[in-house]
Amino acid sequence: MAGRTAAVAALALLLLAGCARPAAVGGPGTAAADVHDAWTSCAKAIDDPRSSAGASALELPRLPADFTPAGVVVCAMDLQTRADGGQDEVMAERHGSKVDGLTAALRLPDKPLTATACDLDLPGVAWFAMIDAGGRWVRPGIAHDDCGKLRIEVRDAVEHLELRTVATTVLAEMKSAAAAKAGCEQQWSDMVGTVTSNEPAPQEHPFDPPKSDVRLCVYTVPASEQGSAKPAGTFERGGPLPAATWTALRSAMLPAGPARPCPAHASRFALFRPAADNGGEVYVELDGCYRMLWFGPSGAALRQGSAAIADQITKAL
Template sequence: MRSVVVLAVAVLVLAACARPAAAPALPPSPSPPVTHPAWVACPPGDDDPTAPLGLPPLPAGFVPAGVVICADGLRTRADGGEDRVRRERRGSDVAALVAALRLPSEPRTAEACDLSLVGVVWFAVLDAAGRWLRPGVAADACGKPRIEVRDALDRLTLTTVRTTVLGETKSAAAAASGCEQRWGEMIGAVTAGSAGSAGSAAPAGGADAPKGPVRLCVYTVPASEQGSGKPAGDFARGGLLPADRWTVLRAKLLAAGPPVPCPAHAGRFAVLRAPDGAGGEVYAELDGCHRLLFSTPSGNALRQGSAALAAEIDRP
């Protein structure tokens, strides 16, 4: 019997690594690439790093003199907040990149390929007249962008010429408090599907909470997320709790009894955790059912709070 089990496991491993599981290369478009008369700015973000595999190859008559790369990232502001930005970077030493773009796709291998998703950053090439186009990228034997193109893109010398702010990812207030801008409402997540009861979906492990310094972070849950499978909240306020206040509050939290059936969804919740994240965290619904969730390294425990306890947690 043991040999049969070992053989079955081996077959599953080989099947997971076999060629059909690798992302197939898209056939290049039969149409020529669209050549634009002049560059304006980075287009809206393209989230598919494998899209160049399906684009038409670089035309023989197009002679690149430069490259532009567009990529989204994060940037910390002077006030400590953080923005998501789109950076436009340019380079002119494109000989290696052009040579790599002229390479053909390799024949598909019959050997095993790994399952990693490999792509390339959004880029376009420009000629001396300022015209630009997005060239296709040849595929390797596993249907992924050829390593020569990826290496050439990585080795480019680039200068950032434009940075566009797409939106705020962390406010200055959240940064100053040490809290994240957005956080999952885990009580709603772990009780989703339990029909508002403390039934089988409610964890019933041992309750514990960090003993040392604790940071309180308060979040507001948009109405559109309340009752969803993965509700999340937006930062409202937060900061480190005085040690004496946490000592009293921790004892009251740990003394909470088992949860009771309740169909309401929280519109506000708090997260209490150590500054270094060690020891797990405590979630508290500040309205709705006033439940508590102790998330510890050994598991989760759901308990029942009260309006009075929520008010004490929420006290500025």
């Protein structure tokens, strides 16, 4: 969920600590790999409980000794931009036939768990299946390294596969055409609700919205999100504001005093971001408590807005 930034953040804690080693429950000989008769599609393979889609690759039985791979299928989640500017989350199915390197990596044994210090990152690998000349397929387990993580040889082999995309399946719309045209994200967190759920609310910093051109994005907060620790809003409408309109709105906001105690939760909020996207955001509740929040270089500042300011914002586009 997007908050103050739209990026999707990956776990990358590089603190040194004792190695967190998963139990090696899927090594060679512990269970027979489930070999399927014929490949159908990524969607069906991952929905099939026999494929152990939810299992860690470390826990799966290894590639059978009598299974000779002739190809590979990689199933990956991608973000695809449409012609109208909107974006979809898709399942991409990619096939490849040069699998000698990957096969060799999958035959590697577990390394002894001898490392004394391991970082805390959690490296993963795309969901993939090996296919033999007869069309049978298997999702193989992967050996672990001396920290108990996936062997780098397998991850490298998967990343360097020569693949061609044979199918894409749309799973969900991530950004509508209207949001893309407006220059807004499809979803954004109501940071007023987020900040005020933690006490004390920031009052001491200057309230100094940017003077430069801004973009306005209006979001609706469903009832299920209102009052949560980080309420999520869905794009309603938006676009660049004329300079004169923003100047008038900014002037109306500046005299605002400290936010008053209020238990209500907003069902709509406005987000103002500099058109240059160089930092500094203003959030305004369009109903509920009508509070305003400025995130800037000096820190966060919460102020008390009004129904009149909210109405002025609503009419700005």
